[in-house]
Amino acid sequence: MNCVTGKNFTATRNACKLCAPLGACLAFRGIEGCLPFLHGSQGCATYIRRYMISHFREPMDIASSSFGEDSVVFGGRRNLFDGLRHVIEGYRPQVIGIATTCLAETIGDDVSMFVKEFVSAERKQTALPYILHASTPSYSGSHADGYQWAVRAIVDQLAVDGPNEKFIGVFPGMVSPADLRHLRELLDDFGMPFSIVPDYSDPLDGPVWGDYHRIPYGGTPVREIGKLGRASAVVELASTLSEKQSAATLLDERFSTAVFRTGLPIGIRQTDAFFRVLEQITGRPTPARHAGERGRLIDAYVDGHKYTFGKKVALFGEEDFVVGLAAFCCEIGLRPVLCASGGKSGRLRECIMAAAPEIDPATPILEGADFAEIGETILPLKPDLLIGNSKGFTLSRTTGTPLIRVGFPIHDRISGPRSLHLGYRGAQRLFDTVCDKLMEIRQESNDIGYSYI
Amino acid sequence: MHDETINLLEKRKRQVHTGGDFDMVAEKQSLAGAVSQRSCSFCGSRVVLYPIADAIHVVHGPIGCASYTWDIRGALSSGPELHRLSFSTDMQEKDVIYGGESKLHRALVELIDEYRPKAAFVYATCIVGVIGDDVVAICRKVEREKGIPVIAVDSEGFKGSKKEGYKAACNALFKIVGTDDVQEKIPKSINILGDFNLAGEIWIIKEYYERMGVHVVCTISGDGRVDDIRKAHRAQVNIVQCSGSVMNLARMLEHEYGTPSLRASYFGIEDMSKALYDVADFFDDAEMRRSAQRVIKEEVARLLPALAPYRKDLKGKKAAVYTGGAFKVFSLVRSLRTLGMEVVVAGSQTGTVDDYRLLSELCDPGTVILDDTNPLELAKFVKEKDVDLFIGGVKERPIAYKLGVGFCDHNHERKEALAGFIGMLNFAKEVHSSVMSPVWQFAPRRAGQ
Numbered sequence: 037m038n039c040v041t042g043k044n045f046t047a048t049r050n051a052c053k054l055c056a057p058l059g060a061c062l063a064f065r066g067i068e069g070c071l072p073f074l075h076g077s078q079g080c081a082t083y084i085r086r087y088m089i090s091h092f093r094e095p096m097d098i099a100s101s102s103f104g105e106d107s108v109v110f111g112g113r114r115n116l117f118d119g120l121r122h123v124i125e126g127y128r129p130q131v132i133g134i135a136t137t138c139l140a141e142t143i144g145d146d147v148s149m150f151v152k153e154f155v156s157a158e159r160k161q162t163a164l165p166y167i168l169h170a171s172t173p174s175y176s177g178s179h180a181d182g183y184q185w186a187v188r189a190i191v192d193q194l195a196v197d198g199p200n201e202k203f204i205g206v207f208p209g210m211v212s213p214a215d216l217r218h219l220r221e222l223l224d225d226f227g228m229p230f231s232i233v234p235d236y237s238d239p240l241d242g243p244v245w246g247d248y249h250r251i252p253y254g255g256t257p258v259r260e261i262g263k264l265g266r267a268s269a270v271v272e273l274a275s276t277l278s279e280k281q282s283a284a285t286l287l288d289e290r291f292s293t294a295v296f297r298t299g300l301p302i303g304i305r306q307t308d309a310f311f312r313v314l315e316q317i318t319g320r321p322t323p324a325r326h327a328g329e330r331g332r333l334i335d336a337y338v339d340g341h342k343y344t345f346g347k348k349v350a351l352f353g354e355e356d357f358v359v360g361l362a363a364f365c366c367e368i369g370l371r372p373v374l375c376a377s378g379g380k381s382g383r384l385r386e387c388i389m390a391a392a393p394e395i396d397p398a399t400p401i402l403e404g405a406d407f408a409e410i411g412e413t414i415l416p417l418k419p420d421l422l423i424g425n426s427k428g429f430t431l432s433r434t435t436g437t438p439l440i441r442v443g444f445p446i447h448d449r450i451s452g453p454r455s456l457h458l459g460y461r462g463a464q465r466l467f468d469t470v471c472d473k474l475m476e477i478r479q480e481s482n483d484i485g486y487s488y489i
Numbered sequence: 490m491h492d493e494t495i496n497l498l499e500k501r502k503r504q505v506h507t508g509g510d511f512d513m514v515a516e517k518q519s520l521a522g523a524v525s526q527r528s529c530s531f532c533g534s535r536v537v538l539y540p541i542a543d544a545i546h547v548v549h550g551p552i553g554c555a556s557y558t559w560d561i562r563g564a565l566s567s568g569p570e571l572h573r574l575s576f577s578t579d580m581q582e583k584d585v586i587y588g589g590e591s592k593l594h595r596a597l598v599e600l601i602d603e604y605r606p607k608a609a610f611v612y613a614t615c616i617v618g619v620i621g622d623d624v625v626a627i628c629r630k631v632e633r634e635k636g637i638p639v640i641a642v643d644s645e646g647f648k649g650s651k652k653e654g655y656k657a658a659c660n661a662l663f664k665i666v667g668t669d670d671v672q673e674k675i676p677k678s679i680n681i682l683g684d685f686n687l688a689g690e691i692w693i694i695k696e697y698y699e700r701m702g703v704h705v706v707c708t709i710s711g712d713g714r715v716d717d718i719r720k721a722h723r724a725q726v727n728i729v730q731c732s733g734s735v736m737n738l739a740r741m742l743e744h745e746y747g748t749p750s751l752r753a754s755y756f757g758i759e760d761m762s763k764a765l766y767d768v769a770d771f772f773d774d775a776e777m778r779r780s781a782q783r784v785i786k787e788e789v790a791r792l793l794p795a796l797a798p799y800r801k802d803l804k805g806k807k808a809a810v811y812t813g814g815a816f817k818v819f820s821l822v823r824s825l826r827t828l829g830m831e832v833v834v835a836g837s838q839t840g841t842v843d844d845y846r847l848l849s850e851l852c853d854p855g856t857v858i859l860d861d862t863n864p865l866e867l868a869k870f871v872k873e874k875d876v877d878l879f880i881g882g883v884k885e886r887p888i889a890y891k892l893g894v895g896f897c898d899h900n901h902e903r904k905e906a907l908a909g910f911i912g913m914l915n916f917a918k919e920v921h922s923s924v925m926s927p928v929w930q931f932a933p934r935r936a937g938q
């Protein structure tokens with residue numbers, strides 16, 4: 037079914053991206069007591085819920101202002117007001133995170149103004165929640181952008197000035213609950229108070245409950261986000277992010293906060309860079325536990341290097357994630373033959389070249405790619421492995437190339453929310469997974485049945 | 490810890506029936522902010538048309554609407570699989586400002602040249618009408634240029650819930666129906682309408698009918714083919730499954746071609762048997778009736794002993810059922826009874842007041858009936874009624890699991906065939922594998938915490 041013509045298609049075929057409000061809802065889910073709310077028609081909210089539930093396997097309520105034809109004609113103000121009232125009554129949230137769908141953006145609803153009106157009209161009510169708003173038109177960006185827009189909006193609307201405090205703010209990027217937990221542990225070990233914004237590790241990977249919770253517990257408390265402007269430093273884990281989209285840049289501009297930016301810590305080199313930043317901020321050396329993990333990781337690299345050397349891989353996913361993966365692959369001797377993303381930062385190539393200097397400069401690096409295009413590009417390149425989210429399965433099946441599932445979404449395995457990518461421990465897991473797979477291929481690609489590989 | 494008692498929203502109270510005099514309302518637009526489990530008309534159209542496997546399905550709009558519907562349903566095809574590809578015009582800012590017509594035109598022409606489909610369905614999403622794209626005109630143009638049906642589906646999400654989308658899909662289908670040259674009816678023939686061949690279910694049903702000597706002209710839309718749909722007018726009767734999805738198409742067929750229709754459900758022994766007998770009765774054919782009897786007897790003789798061990802374990806367990814259309818709820822209540830289980834919460838996204846009245850009569854007194862409900866209400870009643878099993882779709886699954894309750898997916902994404910006699914056995918197995926799992930002992934609800 038895959039076409040091999042290499043033509044440029046106008047249509048997007050099997051998209052390698054999702055829409056912006058999904059990313060925004062994910063970010064809002066990482067604020068304590070927050071209910072994500074999509075301003076627009078019902079379908080978008082329901083689809084996004086279903087998509088996220090299939091990955092996280094956790095409740096993911098997203099309210100909608102449920103536009104009808106009249107909202108399209110007269111604007112969505114009334115629906116927004118009704119929706120907010122009902123959500124406050126039914127969910128009693130501490131925060132409501134509004135993101136806009138394409139429809140609301142297209143008809144030109146001024147949500148910030150609506151929110152102001154709502155707040156001043158309803159203020160007499162006790163305990164009105166914080167109402168945050170991110171503008172997330174999907175025709176201007178993907179889910180990865182939506183996530184960043186929301187994080188920036190959260191910071192923009194909550195951070196306030198004040199005397200400096202000794203703590204670190206961390207913007208982790210779109211990573212897994214397991215990654216967030218690992219970051220927490222790692223920052224704990226550096227011994228300085230910190231705040232990860234947003235942190236959906238508990239809301240999206242929590243225990244079974246006795247009672248149903250309107251809003252899953254966990255997430256970053258509003259008061260911590262409020263303090264970000266006073267942090268000793270903030271660390272933003274991102275590489276392709278533009279200044280305009282960056283929450284850290286906003287803090288710098290508004291409060292002159294010290295900003296450190298380093299790519300997602302995937303693989304030894306990226307993690308080293310992250311640890312150096314933490315050492316610099318805290319004035320402490322890397323804690324022994326992590327130095328130990330690093331040592332064992334290198335030992336594993338050594339033990340497995342022959343299995344990985346020269347093997348060809350195709351990488352796809354969100355841009356920052358692909359940058360991290362490329363750096364990791366190159367340091368273990370894998371050869372990326374394609375790096376692709378549905379995102380369009382305009383900086384993917386430059387960032388990959390910086391993080392993975394050994395990569396062959398002729399390697400196709402595609403922005404705005406879809407899976408059909410990825411398929412057509414890799415056909416002559418014959419990679420040994422695909423590394424990316426589970427949407428690559430169709431491609432894996434049609435080309436017979438094994439898929440290593442990482443990132444988001446993973447709709448066809450149970451481990452998605454628990455898959456760890458960051459830090460030395462994350463690199464260890466990635467290395468073991470990749471190496472095991474390559475050994476398995478080697479074992480099964482002949483009839484001899486070697487029992488030692 | 491917060492007070493987690495969940496109360497009904499004032500404006501939702503009449504869409505919930507908890508006993509006493511029946512006084513429900515239904516078919517209302519979802520309440521803003523109530524976190525409805527419903528989707529949009531686009532979703533309804535996608536559900537109905539998606540399984541047509543030799544057509545391409547092109548979503549005109551920004552990317553999300555297409556991404557979220559890529560290969561999401563287990564609607565199987567015995568041949569081509571074009572329906573499993575996702576195509577979108579992926580509108581960008583400039584398309585929104587200057588219009589997306591030329592982009593749509595280019596996209597369609599290229600895709601048709603490349604994939605050589607028998608038809609193309611073009612779905613309008615929310616912003617398309619607002620920015621003023623004339624999708625119908627573009628489709629007509631491409632149809633002329635390429636010589637295959639290119640059909641605009643009027644599926645802008647905000648125009649309503651799934652039901653309106655079903656209608657739009659039926660209108661689209663009706664543009665193909667009857668375009669076959671031959672007009673006369675085929676003797677002893679039926680169309681199977683409203684089944685999507687999830688996990689191959691249509692093949693099961695078709696085989697039963699064929700064993701009865703019935704000729705199946707076309708299946709809409711499960712394992713659907715454009716050329717078969719062209720012939721749909723040649724069947725003598727339409728067997729229509731499900732309350733909503735293709736009822737409108739059946740009506741149009743009746744109006745235009747005089748084809749009557751019978752309603753059917755293929756879930757559970759009683760409803761499946763009835764679906765076969767009804768066809769024999771329709772043709773008023775003694776031989777056919779005997780064949781139907783034979784099919785049912787053979788199947789049931791095989792099924793009942795196989796069900797026995799499951800029934801033993803499941804007897805007395807309580808279930809909650811929440812589906813898209815109401816018709817399926819009836820079958821599920823009966824199927825669960827066959828397994829010795831009792832339904833204590835039942836509802837649907839799009840049922841009518843009449844459906845709910847019938848449902849309240851079919852169920853035991855005290856059963857909670859819900860229209861267009863939401864996660865909080867479902868959680869409330871699952872807890873209050875202390876159910877052992879929840880039957881619904883993926884969006885309901887975490888509600889059940891978080892409360893430590895078993896779950897069975899009876900929605901479009903299911904991977905197990907649940908229709909037909911064999912489907913009843915699969916259903917029993919699936920219910921059993923969830924209700925009887927030892928893992929619930931650790932859930933706080935069961936661990937007595």
Ligand code: SF4
Nearest residue numbers: 055080138551553554
């Ligand atoms: S309209 Fe926009 S927000 Fe809604 S699903 Fe489509 S792309 Fe996403």
Ligand code: SF4
Nearest residue numbers: 079080529531615646
């Ligand atoms: S409501 Fe509109 S924009 Fe949202 S998914 Fe449905 S068609 Fe797409």
